[in-house]
Amino acid sequence: MNRNYADPKLIVVAQDLAQHMEAQFPGTVTLTLDGSFPLFDGVPLLPHLSHDDGEKLDLAYYYEGAEGYVPGRTRSPLGYFAFEQGPTDCPPRRLTLRWDLDWLQGLFPDLALDRTRTAEALRVLGQDPRLGRIFVEPHLRESLSVGGARFGFQGCRAARHDDHIHIQL
Numbered sequence: 001m002n003r004n005y006a007d008p009k010l011i012v013v014a015q016d017l018a019q020h021m022e023a024q025f026p027g028t029v030t031l032t033l034d035g036s037f038p039l040f041d042g043v044p045l046l047p048h049l050s051h052d053d054g055e056k057l058d059l060a061y062y063y064e065g066a067e068g069y070v071p072g073r074t075r076s077p078l079g080y081f082a083f084e085q086g087p088t089d090c091p092p093r094r095l096t097l098r099w100d101l102d103w104l105q106g107l108f109p110d111l112a113l114d115r116t117r118t119a120e121a122l123r124v125l126g127q128d129p130r131l132g133r134i135f136v137e138p139h140l141r142e143s144l145s146v147g148g149a150r151f152g153f154q155g156c157r158a159a160r161h162d163d164h165i166h167i168q169l
């Protein structure tokens with residue numbers, strides 16, 4: 001649906017990350033999710049309201065099954081909405097883009113977050129001077145022990161970020 005437009009500068013960041021991950025853990029596949037629509041600036045991509053200018057891109061987490069890392073797979077078919085549950089300060093609300101989709105959670109295949117790969121990707125992204133902001137849910141940042149000035153919280157009214165990583169220039 002043409003949701004994968006991204007600024008060439010951001011594409012290079014994603015390619016560099018994919019190469020780093022492959023070098024560090026051979027066989028690792030890095031997946032991108034939504035970018036922006038290839039339209040004039042200001043057309044947002046629901047529920048990712050900030051994805052309106054090609055300067056934002058979402059990356060999938062890395063997952064493992066019973067036999068270990070599973071290349072190129074995500075827990076949910078779209079790559080979104082399979083949440084790594086954890087504590088949050090956000091109150092439950094009806095009219096918000098923070099979709100919890102509790103009814104969906106039991107339907108996803110039994111994959112677990114590959115904590116080693118996901119933490120390594122976050123560490124590398126956190127040190128990339130080409131990036132402005134990175135969004136990951138605070139509880140994951142904490143449990144994966146990654147942090148830094150580029151990491152932020154998107155706020156309670158925006159999409160959750162414990163199912164994917166959001167990067168922007």
Ligand SMILES: [Zn+2]
Nearest residue numbers: 048057058166
């Ligand atoms: Zn995003």
